[in-house]
Amino acid sequence: MRGRNFLIGIIFLLLAGGVIFAVSNTANQQSNPETSITQPTQKPVGGSGPTDLNNQNVKTFEVTGSPFQFNPNEIRVKKGDLVQIVFNNQEGFHDLTIDEFNAKTKQIQAGQTDTVMFIADKTGVFEYYCSVDGHREQGMVGSLIVEE
Ligand SMILES: [Cu+2]
Known part of the structure; x- marks a missing residue:
């Protein structure tokens, strides 16, 4: 039992x-x-960028590149924004560079995409441009406007 x-x-x-x-x-x-x-x-963060995304206001922009222009060629953000630029290259061989924020995509072929992120920590109008030889001179530029 x-x-x-x-x-x-x-x-x-x-x-x-x-x-x-x-x-x-x-x-x-x-x-x-x-x-x-x-x-x-x-974690949409690709490549080289800040890792602490908490409390950051992420602004994402898609910019396409073609000979010899960016579309859009003007981006407007607020100071302190975490800016993400998704660069789609449609035609040719290009990159997207912003010297003042150490932001630079890879130089990519048509059909490829590369993304950069940076914090817009100062106000002003900054030029983004293609650093492939001669492209900047041919007008492949745009304006990043950072407002207070
Ligand atoms: Cu270019």
Whole structure:
């Protein structure tokens, strides 16, 4: 009689353990999609840029390059903004450079994309340009306007 109770006890414990395991497993599965949704939005940061994105106001711009212009050729931000420029090269061989913020994409072929990030920590009008030989002189420039 005692042995039988013991056995029932063991079985009960195993069942209870199995139920707890199953419950915690489904709980994990339910919370997983949430974390995989929030993670990408927290790290759109590519390449060389500041890593502490907390409390930063991220402004993202898509700029396309072609011979010999940028579109748009004017970007307006506020001082302190974390600026992300996604440079899409449509035609030719180009980059996007802003000397004052040490921002520079790779020089890329048509169809390629590169992204730079920087903090617009000073006000003024700054030129972004293509640093491939002669392109700046041919008008491949734009204005980054940082307002107070
Ligand atoms: Cu160029």
